[in-house]
Amino acid sequence: MTSKPQAATxxxxxxxxxxxxxxxxxxxxxxxxxxxxxxxxxxxxxxxEVDFLKLTNTTVRLERENNFKEYKTAHNLETMPKFGAGSxxxxxxxxxARRKKFGINIKKYNPDDxxxxxxxxxxxxxxxxxxxxxxxxxxxASYYIFTQCADGAFEAFPIEEWYNFQPIIQYKxxxxxxxxxxxxxRDKTMNMFSIMLRKxxxxxxxxxxxxxxxxxxxxxxxxxxxLILTDMDDWGLSDDDDDEDxxxxxxxxxxxxxxxxxxxxxxxxxxxxxxMNDNDEAVEESDEGDFDDRELDYISDSGSESxxxxxxxxxxxxxxxxxxxxxxxxLIDSDEESSEEDENKxxxxxxxxxxxxxxxxxxxxKKDKKKKKEKKEGNKDGAESDSSSSSSDSxxxxxxxxxxxxxxxxxxQKKKGGSRSNSPFEKLETTKSESxxxxxxxxxxxxxxxxxxxxxxxxxxxxxPSSSSSSLASSGEITEEAIRRYLTRKPMTAKELxxxxxxxxxxxxxxxxxxxxxxxxxxxxxxKKYVNGVLYLSVKKAD
Amino acid sequence: xxxxxxxxxxxxxxxxxDLTAAGRGVWLVKVPKYLSEKWKKASGKCEVGRLKITxxxxxxxxxxxxxxxxxxxxxxxxxxxxTITPKEHKFLLTGVGNQNLVxxxxxxxxxxxSSSSSTAEDISEKIAIEGKVIQRxxxxxxxxxxxxxxxxxxxxxxxxxxxxxxxxxxxxxxxxPKSDHKANIEYQKKMKEEGKRIRMDKDEVQNKLFxxxxxxxxxxxxxxxxxxxxxxxxxxxxxxxxxxxxVKAPHKNMWELRPEYRHYKEAK
Numbered sequence: 001m002t003s004k005p006q007a008a009t010x011x012x013x014x015x016x017x018x019x020x021x022x023x024x025x026x027x028x029x030x031x032x033x034x035x036x037x038x039x040x041x042x043x044x045x046x047x048x049e050v051d052f053l054k055l056t057n058t059t060v061r062l063e064r065e066n067n068f069k070e071y072k073t074a075h076n077l078e079t080m081p082k083f084g085a086g087s088x089x090x091x092x093x094x095x096x097a098r099r100k101k102f103g104i105n106i107k108k109y110n111p112d113d114x115x116x117x118x119x120x121x122x123x124x125x126x127x128x129x130x131x132x133x134x135x136x137x138x139x140x141a142s143y144y145i146f147t148q149c150a151d152g153a154f155e156a157f158p159i160e161e162w163y164n165f166q167p168i169i170q171y172k173x174x175x176x177x178x179x180x181x182x183x184x185x186r187d188k189t190m191n192m193f194s195i196m197l198r199k200x201x202x203x204x205x206x207x208x209x210x211x212x213x214x215x216x217x218x219x220x221x222x223x224x225x226x227l228i229l230t231d232m233d234d235w236g237l238s239d240d241d242d243d244e245d246x247x248x249x250x251x252x253x254x255x256x257x258x259x260x261x262x263x264x265x266x267x268x269x270x271x272x273x274x275x276m277n278d279n280d281e282a283v284e285e286s287d288e289g290d291f292d293d294r295e296l297d298y299i300s301d302s303g304s305e306s307x308x309x310x311x312x313x314x315x316x317x318x319x320x321x322x323x324x325x326x327x328x329x330x331l332i333d334s335d336e337e338s339s340e341e342d343e344n345k346x347x348x349x350x351x352x353x354x355x356x357x358x359x360x361x362x363x364x365x366k367k368d369k370k371k372k373k374e375k376k377e378g379n380k381d382g383a384e385s386d387s388s389s390s391s392s393d394s395x396x397x398x399x400x401x402x403x404x405x406x407x408x409x410x411x412x413q414k415k416k417g418g419s420r421s422n423s424p425f426e427k428l429e430t431t432k433s434e435s436x437x438x439x440x441x442x443x444x445x446x447x448x449x450x451x452x453x454x455x456x457x458x459x460x461x462x463x464x465p466s467s468s469s470s471s472l473a474s475s476g477e478i479t480e481e482a483i484r485r486y487l488t489r490k491p492m493t494a495k496e497l498x499x500x501x502x503x504x505x506x507x508x509x510x511x512x513x514x515x516x517x518x519x520x521x522x523x524x525x526x527x528k529k530y531v532n533g534v535l536y537l538s539v540k541k542a543d
Numbered sequence: 544x545x546x547x548x549x550x551x552x553x554x555x556x557x558x559x560x561d562l563t564a565a566g567r568g569v570w571l572v573k574v575p576k577y578l579s580e581k582w583k584k585a586s587g588k589c590e591v592g593r594l595k596i597t598x599x600x601x602x603x604x605x606x607x608x609x610x611x612x613x614x615x616x617x618x619x620x621x622x623x624x625x626t627i628t629p630k631e632h633k634f635l636l637t638g639v640g641n642q643n644l645v646x647x648x649x650x651x652x653x654x655x656x657s658s659s660s661s662t663a664e665d666i667s668e669k670i671a672i673e674g675k676v677i678q679r680x681x682x683x684x685x686x687x688x689x690x691x692x693x694x695x696x697x698x699x700x701x702x703x704x705x706x707x708x709x710x711x712x713x714x715x716x717x718x719x720p721k722s723d724h725k726a727n728i729e730y731q732k733k734m735k736e737e738g739k740r741i742r743m744d745k746d747e748v749q750n751k752l753f754x755x756x757x758x759x760x761x762x763x764x765x766x767x768x769x770x771x772x773x774x775x776x777x778x779x780x781x782x783x784x785x786x787x788x789x790v791k792a793p794h795k796n797m798w799e800l801r802p803e804y805r806h807y808k809e810a811k
Contacts, residue, residue, distance in 0.1 A: 022607075024597040029610065031582045031591045037648040039673060041571075044643040052565035052645060052672050060560040062647070062670050085805075088761040088794060142579030145646050146570040146594075147674060154594055156572070157673075158579065159646070 028153040029146070039145060040161040042131060048167055050120065050129070061119040064111055065130070071109045116163055128170070131163035138162070174199065480520050484539050487526050491538035494521075560647065560670050567674035569646055571639075573681045577628050577693065581612075581619045591616045594634075608634035610682060625696040629684035637679045644676035740774045748773055748781050753804070761789070761797040 044050055052060065071077075078095075081087045088094075099106065116131035137143075143159040174182060174195070182195055189195065486492060486500060498514055526537040574582075585591050590613060597607040610632040620626050650669040684690045751771050755762065767782070768775050782788075786798045 022597050022599045024595055027594040027596070028590050029592050029594050030589065031585045033583065033585060036651050038651065039646055039648045041676075042645040042647055044645070046641055046643075048643070050643065050645075052562050052675070056562050056565060060562060060672075061558060062560045063558050083758055085760050087759040088797060089759040089763065089766050140576065142574045142576060144572045144574050144579070144582075145673070145676070146572055146680075147567065153590075156582065156591070157648075158583070159571070 027148075029156055030149075030153055031156050035157075037157070038161075039157045039159050040163060041143070041159050043134070043162060043164050044129075045164060045166045048129070048165070050165075055120060058121050063117050064114040065117050066111070067114050068109055068111070075106050077106075116165070118165060128168040129165040130168050131165040134162040134164050172196070172199070480523055483517065483520050483526075484524060487524070487537055487539040491529060491531075491536035493534055493536055497537070558670050560672055562672050564674055565645075565672045568677035569674040570678045570680055571644060571646075571676045572634070573679075575682065575684065577621075577624060578612075578632070578682065580621045580624060581616055581628065584619050584621060585616065589615075605636055608636065608680065609685075610634060625693055627689050628693055629687060629690040631685040631687070632682045633685055635681040635683055637681070639676055639679055642676075646673040646676065647671060648673050737772075740768075740772055742774060742777045745781060748778070749785060752781065752785065753800075756800045756804075761794045761799050763797055767798065 080091060082092075113133075115133065116129075118129040118131060120127045120129070138159070138161075143162075144156040145159060146154045146156050149155055178199065182189065482501075483497065486497060492500075494517070498510075498517060501513060501517070502510075521537070524539065526539045529536045529538065582591050592610055592612040595607075595609045595611070597609075599606070612628075612630050612632075617628070617630060618626070648671050650671070748771060752767070755767070755770055762770075764775065764779070764782075768778055771778060773781075782798055785804055786800055789795060789797050789799060
């Protein structure tokens with residue numbers, strides 16, 4: 001080459017062969033091999049401003065991440081001492097031989113393959129970056145850096161590795177699940193700054209929080225469960241029982257003023273009350289299906305009973321059984337639905353009977369109808385009352401509310417579940433209140449039970465007592481219906497009847513039982529027949 | 544450098560980066576493989592070619608950069624690759640965009656030390672920032688007959704199947720029958736040289752054992768036989784006096800000194 005002498009001088013010379021418009025310079029390019037330097041590229045992700053020029057006064061540290069421990073644990077390598085106490089002679093070799101025998105090939109830990117850690121600055125203010133090797137970039141082409149030396153010649157160094165450096169995030173952030181949760185609340189959240197704060201607080205008193213949540217979960221679950229659980233064996237316990245108990249409780253704990261409150265209060269209140277009741281009960285854990293809402297739906301028709309029962313721990317299951325049954329029944333044949341309605345009425349009737357000793361179903365039914373009409377009206381008001389009630393209710397359930405606001409998805413769903421699911425509790429309340437004072441009770445009841453009765457009506461406009469009796473068979477209490485059912489089946493003596501109910505695990509004394517049945521007899525007014533000198537009671541089906 | 548680099552998990556030196564060259568602007572050039580292979584073959588500080596930068600005086604036009612290889616480099620042979628490659632290359636200059644590219648280098652320590660234990664410490668001794676990329680370029684060959692030939696050859700090589708079917712007439716004998724294998728011969732030779740293991744004085748053997756047990760706690764009988772060069776029965780006699788034989792799992796079938804003879808620091 002003609003330019004060789006130039007190269008010998010090693011300098012860059014302005015080109016001589018330049019046309020007027022251009023100036024050409026020629027430089028020697030050298031590739032210094034064997035300098036022992038390994039060049040790598042740092043590629044900062046876009047947005048990270050790192051300028052080493054400005055950092056000349058600060059310390060920048062670059063080191064390989066040490067993943068040796070991770071490597072060891074990942075490959076199940078023992079960390080036995082290599083010498084001294086506890087060490088085995090030739091352990092490593094033996095292990096390796098053993099692994100080879102089984103065809104296990106473990107990649108050797110190569111510290112050079114570990115990602116880089118860069119620390120810019122010192123102490124707490126240090127910014128950290130992690131550089132991960134980018135593969136395949138030098139697969140089909142090579143990269144060289146060209147630097148100009150002092151003598152003007154270019155030196156080319158191969159770039160052997162590329163590393164993508166990214167800042168290591170040190171602050172706390174929401175993980176994907178939490179972020180998702182917050183995102184769901186995006187329209188409700190006014191202050192986005194409080195999100196992280198809340199998270200921190202949550203972490204701090206995590207134990208407390210979780211406890212509370214657990215409790216709540218239990219409560220809800222429990223409630224559901226109590227509604228859902230069936231115990232078919234215990235069919236045929238009477239509802240009246242509960243009513244009585246209820247009465248007692250009402251007298252003990254809640255008095256008139258509360259009732260009046262309830263009048264105004266809508267579904268929400270009922271729900272809360274129910275919760276409170278649950279609280280009183282022993283806490284029970286249960287696994288839960290996901291279809292709590294639906295389950296509640298079924299139950300809603302007979303909710304009052306169930307609620308009452310909740311108070312009595314013993315009878316709980318039986319009642320639930322009833323509820324379940326109702327739900328099923330409704331599914332199976334629509335005719336039966338009427339029975340449920342009847343039940344409700346009957347309960348009311350019973351109450352009346354208890355207190356007023358009025359006879360005759362007709363009377364009660366008429367009253368019921370009236371009530372229903374009233375209830376309808378009440379219902380319309382219900383929504384409004386809800387909102388007002390929630391605000392006024394602060395006394396019983398501040399905590400609950402808060403929790404609701406916060407908390408578990410489950411609970412939220414329940415809320416969304418709407419009036420239907422809530423209705424049973426409402427009813428509960430009403431029944432309770434009923435027991436307390438008659439005069440007020442009527443109206444109240446009518447308003448409160450509204451929901452359910454209305455629903456029932458839409459489902460089953462025709463009321464057939466006979467069918468109702470069959471449905472009642474499932475119930476575990478002494479009710480008019482239950483007795484009716486027994487008596488329609490076959491004529492029975494009073495003793496036999498008492499015996500029937502006795503077997504149902506009721507916690508009543510014999511006197512109470514007989515008294516109750518006697519009252520119901522008055523109401524039902526069964527046909528009496530003497531056979532062999534024994535009084536047999538029976539009821540005709542066409543009733 | 545500190546020599547206790549055995550334990551890579553504990554001792555870790557944080558390296559400070561030499562930032563003196565941080566301000567230097569460098570070009571990042573993408574180079575075709577055939578070229579880089581030849582460059583890597585280049586010995587020492589030798590020159591591989593010349594770079595011509597032609598700046599036009601008209602504003603707004605990019606400078607034209609061409610690279611032409613040396614004749615010496617042209618004749619450089621890379622095994623398995625075609626030798627004839629294009630001589631002239633053109634640099635296609637592109638900006639860096641908003642990429643923040645920095646070059647750093649690791650100066651390797653002398654390889655003798657690092658061969659024993661390969662930890663991060665002794666491989667990268669000095670890290671320095673070499674500069675910031677201010678210009679990216681792509682080195683493209685000027686298409687001429689040599690380039691076309693190169694591509695042709697590359698193509699032929701690429702399309703050649705890695706494994707081919709060959710038909711053979713007779714089965715190939717992979718091995719030849721042997722009267723005695725190499726390993727056997729070696730072993731026998733060794734045995735002859737060593738002769739029979741001769742019983743030494745009991746005290747001597749014990750001392751030997753003690754010194755052996757200083758290094759490790761547990762030994763297999765086979766290893767002890769080899770280390771002491773004593774007949775196995777005799778060794779066992781002695782071992783029974785001063786050692787315990789482990790029958791159970793963690794160190795099964797291994798001997799360890801009786802507690803009264805030990806003087807470890809109780810690492811367990």
